Amino acid sequence: MVPRYSRPAMTAIWSPVNRYRIWFEIEALACEAMATFGAIPEEAARIVREKGDAAMAAFSEADLARIDEIEAETRHDVIAFLTWLAEKVGPESRFVHLGMTSSDVLDTCFSVQLVQAADLLLADLDAVLAALKAQALRHKMTVTIGRSHGIHAEPTSFGLKMAGHYAEFARNRARLVEARQEIAVCAISGAVGTYAHIDPRVEDFVAEKLGLAAEDVSTQVIPRDRHAAFFCTLAVIASGIERLATEVRHLQRSEVREAEEFFHPGQKGSSAMPHKRNPVLSENLTGLARLVRSYAVPALENVALWHERDISHSSVERNIGPDATIGLDFALMRLAGMMEKLVVYPERMMANLESLGGVVHSGEVLLALARAGISREDAYRIVQRNAMATWTKLGEPDGRSFRANLAADPEVAGRIDTEVLDEAMDSARHLAAVDRIYAKVFGADASGA
Numbered sequence: 266m267v268p269r270y271s272r273p274a275m276t277a278i279w280s281p282v283n284r285y286r287i288w289f290e291i292e293a294l295a296c297e298a299m300a301t302f303g304a305i306p307e308e309a310a311r312i313v314r315e316k317g318d319a320a321m322a323a324f325s326e327a328d329l330a331r332i333d334e335i336e337a338e339t340r341h342d343v344i345a346f347l348t349w350l351a352e353k354v355g356p357e358s359r360f361v362h363l364g365m366t367s368s369d370v371l372d373t374c375f376s377v378q379l380v381q382a383a384d385l386l387l388a389d390l391d392a393v394l395a396a397l398k399a400q401a402l403r404h405k406m407t408v409t410i411g412r413s414h415g416i417h418a419e420p421t422s423f424g425l426k427m428a429g430h431y432a433e434f435a436r437n438r439a440r441l442v443e444a445r446q447e448i449a450v451c452a453i454s455g456a457v458g459t460y461a462h463i464d465p466r467v468e469d470f471v472a473e474k475l476g477l478a479a480e481d482v483s484t485q486v487i488p489r490d491r492h493a494a495f496f497c498t499l500a501v502i503a504s505g506i507e508r509l510a511t512e513v514r515h516l517q518r519s520e521v522r523e524a525e526e527f528f529h530p531g532q533k534g535s536s537a538m539p540h541k542r543n544p545v546l547s548e549n550l551t552g553l554a555r556l557v558r559s560y561a562v563p564a565l566e567n568v569a570l571w572h573e574r575d576i577s578h579s580s581v582e583r584n585i586g587p588d589a590t591i592g593l594d595f596a597l598m599r600l601a602g603m604m605e606k607l608v609v610y611p612e613r614m615m616a617n618l619e620s621l622g623g624v625v626h627s628g629e630v631l632l633a634l635a636r637a638g639i640s641r642e643d644a645y646r647i648v649q650r651n652a653m654a655t656w657t658k659l660g661e662p663d664g665r666s667f668r669a670n671l672a673a674d675p676e677v678a679g680r681i682d683t684e685v686l687d688e689a690m691d692s693a694r695h696l697a698a699v700d701r702i703y704a705k706v707f708g709a710d711a712s713g714a
Contacts (some may be wrong), residue, residue: 275590386441408692
């Protein structure tokens with residue numbers, strides 16, 4: 266991922282230094298495990314740990330260059346690292362990587378990195394949830410128009426919109442917790458995964474120390490259905506980001522102007538049109554969501570490896586691992602900040618709600634007429650006729666409100682009390698169940714102004 270859309274903590278997870286530190290930790294733990302049951306001398310394991318720790322603590326650009334130099338000759342990244350480590354450890358390095366294969370190191374390291382990335386993403390999701398909850402509670406009773414097909418439907422509350430997005434991101438957080446657990450596995454089983462050259466106790470020891478579970482059947486590599494599930498979860502989260510970003514983009518349109526991204530002092534919207542206040546953050550989030558979702562397909566295609574293993578997945582994961590997690594990390598941070606500072610215009614929401622002359626109350630009027638004894642089919646015909654008469658005359662001198670058209674309709678006059686008609690056109694009716702919905706979403710924290 267380009268630096269523009271990268272944050273230091275997530276980027277550091279995918280740095281060569283972090284990767285080599287994890288590789289060394291896996292190798293050192295394997296030595297310590299073997300030493301516990303006499304497969305190698307305890308003194309050798311101690312020297313590997315001490316000298317290796319010292320080398321990693323002093324790791325520099327020169328060490329990176331040395332590993333690259335070795336790899337240029339060996340054409341094998343793990344062997345290059347092990348050769349460099351042997352130069353630092355000395356004769357005891359002959360006990361390093363004993364009975365292991367490269368995938369034991371690479372796959373276990375990738376699991377550690379994905380777990381580290383998931384922990385940062387979970388913190389990011391918490392920030393998004395906090396911002397959405399604050400907006401939901403603040404605007405719990407802020408009446409606005411709900412839209413279906415982009416067209417005015419019936420009144421709702423802006424807080425309820427935010428509560429819906431909160432609930433979605435809460436589900437996404439639960440999905441990521443599950444995906445983190447599924448990917449948190451270790452495989453140290455040797456060539457084709459049979460433990461022919463390494464004791465299974467080594468895998469158990471390393472897994473426990475790294476906070477992982479031992480893979481059930483590794484076939485030399487960790488099965489890629491686990492990784493597919495992880496990246497698909499990131500894709501679902503990205504889709505949630507885009508859904509919310511799309512809502513903000515629509516609400517900020519000049520014709521709507523019900524909410525907008527915070528416009529910073531000194532910010533410029535256009536190089537040619539000084540008046541512009543563009544939804545650049547939500548548009549950026551839409552683009553980042555497309556990227557993160559695009560990584561799900563290659564992750565799914567990685568599942569079908571040949572026999573016990575091939576490395577067709579390797580080049581894919583070297584790209585999508587960093588890019589998907591770095592991109593999503595940045596997007597979640599941006600989304601949290603955007604929603605914290607979102608500017609909401611309740612007066613504009615009410616003006617838009619009333620802009621169609623009251624036809625948005627047609628559904629409740631339909632029910633009121635039906636309760637008054639008119640058949641549903643006749644009630645629908647009456648309500649639609651008056652709604653269309655209102656709609657087609659909006660803004661014209663002889664135009665009347667929906668309420669006025671209904672009152673003048675001979676099929677309505679005398680069939681329903683004025684008070685009942687007024688009550689049917691009260692937007693507050695649509696917020697009667699908000700407390701119940703909030704209790705489902707926020708529990709004991711559902712109260713708000």
